[in-house]
Every structure is written in structure tokens, then in C-alpha cells.
Amino acid sequence: MQTLRIKPPSSAEDGGPEQDPGRGLFPLLAGAAVAVAAVGAILALSDSGSPLRGPFTLFFLLAAPATAVGAALRGLQPWPRTVVSMAGAISIDLLVAQGMLAVHRWSVTGGLLAVTVISSLVLLLVLVRRQRRRTARRRA
Incomplete structure (x- = not known):
């Protein structure tokens, strides 16, 4: 029978590879995406004439x-x-647009607010569900 051994991770001191420089890139990109999305919502709600x-x-x-x-x-x-x-x-964007067109209440501001509210509600439901699972685990 052969025994398999797992090598411990090498450090930079041992001549091994240094930590991955792209590791901290994800939070930076996520923050930039949130900023761009927030600016987009603000520009649309303020009816700005900006090309962005x-x-x-x-x-x-x-x-x-x-x-x-x-x-x-x-x-x-x-x-x-x-x-x-x-x-x-x-799908959410298309359903909001279709619903607003069906009731003859289409507007850019209304569509943007409807998508924002639906997205916020879905995210809120996910957070509530996770909190309930944590509470149930602690009780058990």
C-alpha cells in the first residue's frame, strides 16, 4: 500500500511562490461595479444629459x-x-417593461425604480432566509 503525503504550502521565504497578487482584485472590481451602477441609477433618476x-x-x-x-x-x-x-x-428587466407597457404606465424612472425595488426585495428575502438558518443552527 502506498502512502500519499500532502506537501505543506511553501512560503516566499523558502523560495516558493509569493501570495497571489490578483487575490485582492475581486473586492476592488466589486466596489467599482457598485460605484458604476450607483452612478447609472443617479444619472437616470436625475434625468441628466450626460453621455454616460x-x-x-x-x-x-x-x-x-x-x-x-x-x-x-x-x-x-x-x-x-x-x-x-x-x-x-x-428576465426581470423584460417582465418589468412588459408589465409597465401592458398597463400603459411606461416611464424610464418608473422602470428603474421597479427593477430596484424587485432586486432589493429578492436580496432582502435571501438575507432573511440566511439569518433564519443561522438562528436555527444555534438553537440546535
Whole structure:
């Protein structure tokens, strides 16, 4: 019978690889995405004439629901989670637009607020569900 041994991670002092420099890049990119989405929402709600209004608002309309749906799908692997959350974001946007057009109440501000409220509610439900699970584990 052969015994398998796991090598301990080497450190930079031993001549091994240094820590991954891209490790701290994800929080930076997430913060930049939140900033761009917030600017997009503010530009759209203030009816600004800025040329960045369109792309930043589109980014917000995709990022806000995708983040909420992605938080609900925590158990999936990263690639399927990304694909499903983007599909969910597009679905939420289209359903909001279709609903507003059906009742003849279409407006950019109203659509943006509706997507924001739906995304916030989904994210709030996910956070409440996680809190209940933690409380149930502590009681057991």
C-alpha cells in the first residue's frame, strides 16, 4: 500500500511562490461595479444629459437584479451561477417593461425604480432566509 503525503504550502521565504497578487482584485472590481451602477441609477433618476447615462444605467439594470438572483443561487458553481443570474436579470428587466407597457404606465424612472425595488426585495428575502438558518443552527 502506498502512502500519499500532502506537501505543506511553501512560503516566499523558502523560495516558493509569493501570495497571489490578483487575490485582492475581486473586492476592488466589486466596489467599482457598485460605484458604476450607483452612478447609472443617479444619472437616470436625475434625468441628466450626460453621455454616460445610457451605458451606466444599462449596467445598473443588469447588475442589480443579477446580484440579487446570484445571491439566491449560492449553492451553484461560479460559471452556471453567473449565466443563470444574468438570464434572471434580463428576465426581470423584460417582465418589468412588459408589465409597465401592458398597463400603459411606461416611464424610464418608473422602470428603474421597479427593477430596484424587485432586486432589493429578492436580496432582502435571501438575507432573511440566511439569518433564519443561522438562528436555527444555534438553537440546535
